[in-house]
Amino acid sequence: MSKVLILNGPNLNLLGKREPEIYGQTTLQDLQKTLSATAPINMQLEFFQSNHEGIMIDRIHNLLDDPLSGIVINPGAWTHTSIALRDALAAIKTPFVEVHISNVHGREAFRHHSYFSDLALAVIAGCGYAGYGFALETLHKHFKDS
Numbered sequence: 001m002s003k004v005l006i007l008n009g010p011n012l013n014l015l016g017k018r019e020p021e022i023y024g025q026t027t028l029q030d031l032q033k034t035l036s037a038t039a040p041i042n043m044q045l046e047f048f049q050s051n052h053e054g055i056m057i058d059r060i061h062n063l064l065d066d067p068l069s070g071i072v073i074n075p076g077a078w079t080h081t082s083i084a085l086r087d088a089l090a091a092i093k094t095p096f097v098e099v100h101i102s103n104v105h106g107r108e109a110f111r112h113h114s115y116f117s118d119l120a121l122a123v124i125a126g127c128g129y130a131g132y133g134f135a136l137e138t139l140h141k142h143f144k145d146s
């Protein structure tokens with residue numbers, strides 16, 4: 001059994017209400033329900049969302065004492081700003097997939113740079129909510145191959 005933590009950063013608690021023309025109508029709760037129902041076989045999911053950078057970093061540090069197999073992270077705006085969150089992920093060495101609901105490369109220039117992509121196993125952007133499912137499949141294949 002593999003265990004995967006799905007992390008969502010700031011403002012992603014507002015999915016469904018926030019800029020629906022970009023992020024769609026589905027809420028974070030709906031997304032979590034769908035992912036739990038469709039996760040690859042033998043994969044257990046845990047979900048965590050925070051609007052507070054230090055709280056997210058502490059959750060990642062906890063993995064040193066209580067490790068799991070992989071992470072899916074949508075860092076939200078921290079993607080483009082947070083060296084601290086990058087360093088936390090680099091410290092724990094758990095394989096992670098970076099997900100963006102929107103195609104960040106087709107948006108404002110400040111969204112084109114990510115502090116995470118070079119450390120990530122894979123990066124998925126612009127596939128909407130399906131990107132989280134693709135990230136789980138990517139991790140599943142990675143666990144099987146390694």
Ligand code: DQA
Pocket residue numbers: 010011012074075076077078079099100101102103104111
């Ligand atoms: C996002 C893209 C980021 O630029 C933005 O700040 C978000 C969401 C996405 O999922 O498309 O909050 O990560």
